[in-house]
Amino acid sequence: MQDAQGSKAPVQKLVDKIAGIFVPVVIGIAILALIAWRIFGGDNGLTQGLLALVTVLVIACPCALGLATPTAIMVGVGKGAEHGILIKDAESLERAYKLDSIILDKTGTITQGKPEVTAIKWKDGADISSLASILYSMESQSEHPLAEAVTRYFAEQSAAKIDIEQFESFTGKGVSGRYNGKQFHVGSRKAVVEQDIQIANELDAIAQDWLKQAATVIWFADEKEALAAIAIMDKVKENSAEAIQRLKAIGITTYMLTGDNPQTAKVVAGKVGIEHFRAETLPEDKAAFIKQLQSQGHVVAMVGDGINDSQALAQADISIAMGKGTDIAMDVAKMTLISSDLMSIPKAISLSRNTVHVIRQNLFWAFIYNVIGIPIAAGVLYPVNGFLLNPMLAGAAMALSSVSVVANSLRLKWGKM
Ligand SMILES: [Mg+2]
Incomplete structure (x- = not known):
């Protein structure tokens, strides 16, 4: 500073x-x-x-x-720091007022960047508290990022942990284990169906809905039928939509570039109100996109958190990194938002x-x-x-x-x- x-x-x-x-x-x-x-x-x-x-x-x-x-x-720089905006050089502070386009990365920038359980649907009449303990105990032994999300969810609900016998983990498919003489599985729909396990229509319908919202769905089942469907999503940050509205209100065009698939990109862009987005972009695509806007005379800011954004950050006129992102992004960027809250962007512009x-x-x-x-x-x-x-x-x-x-x-x- x-x-x-x-x-x-x-x-x-x-x-x-x-x-x-x-x-x-x-x-x-x-x-x-x-x-x-x-x-x-x-x-x-x-x-x-x-x-x-x-x-x-x-x-x-x-x-x-x-x-x-x-x-x-x-x-100005001191005032920025007070509000959690670290400005590395005076030039970006002076340039930011000319900004007319902002490129945002998706994962970790618009969204939290880590998967979270957003919903669980239990089978009708299921004994939720004891089944939750089994699910929690199985997932806590798995190292898969989705399993971590489930573990965190049940830890917050203070579910009880029990001893699972014959715990086994199958890469790419899920985990299984025994409790009270019964076999249980957690995994993808495909893995569950492969075991000849029945899925009730009501569970399947809600899972389809979640998939349309770009969630990942995992299944919990005993040896005969599915007991629960769990939706896991990288949630949009609380203030992202409002920040983008505010940027629009001051006449700035927002774009979202993501390496993620088109379906997820569309859902997230829709949630925060971004009309222009591109999915499946490589790091060099992000930088090329910015270069193209610049050649049309636009002053462009790039907002990102990851190593895959650093090339674009270096290309942009104003580069903004998330404080909770990777070190390399913060190193390249001229501004860092400590709280990773997008509301700091309109603040920095003002x-x-x-x-x-x-x-x-x-x-x-x-x-x-x-x-x-x-x-x-x-x-x-x-x-x-x-x-x-x-x-x-x-x-x-x-x-x-x-x-x-x-x-x-x-x-x-x-x-x-
Ligand atoms: Mg990212």
Whole structure:
């Protein structure tokens, strides 16, 4: 963060260039003022000329100009950090206000990125509590990620664990074990059907529904019939839909690119309200897609969490990583959302807009003092109404311009995000 606060925004490079012209010009004006006073100033010409020279130099001191950008960036980056948005360089903070397209990864970015049990349908009349214990105990011995989701679910329900005999795990199919002299299975529909186990229509109907919602369904059965169907899904994060609505409201087009299958992609995109999505994309497809948008003149942000997003993150104009994602994504990205909450994206954009707004105001205030102050300091009003600017007042005005710039930057800190 310290690096970011010290890094230069592109506008600062322009300011540096202006300062490079500004300084010789001011020195020129100061010397011209001295010469003019010496020639037209009569007896006191030299004294007045020297005073004018000093006053011009004092009032023109470009410290407000120098402070205009860095102070706003410092406050902006700090404000971002307070809201869980880590900004690695000033450039992305300044660029984000121009954004018009955002590409989002699906798994781990729009969704939680880990499977969770979303529903269980038990067979009618099943003895749920004792069967739940059997299912829980069997799944807790399996190392499959879907089994972990089931284990977590029952642990939260504080189901009791019991001893399963002859536990066996069949890769790609599921697990089996014995309890109280009865054989039980957990696994895919195919594995269950292969064992000549009956599936009741009501269970099958609900499982079909879940499949349409892009859930993975696993089955729990004894030796004769299916006892339960379990829906497991990578759930959409709580705020994803609202964040995408908000991005749309501020005129940003959202896209979802995922390596996942078209069916799941369609369901997730529908849930969060994204119209443009692509499924089965490879990492290089994501980067190529961004390049194509950029060639059409769009300013593009990439939001992702995984190693498969890093190429796209590097390609995008603004790169945003999830704080709960992989290290490589955070390493490549210029911004990291610590909470992994997509609501931080509209916040970051509004922070960027506010920061750029404050920088522009600052530059205006820094210049206006000079534009008005320098001719007066040189004594142009003297022939008109006899007014001469006291060098001490010039010093005060100069200080005031710096104070106004710093105060204006601090406004960002208390502004709304
Ligand atoms: Mg991902």
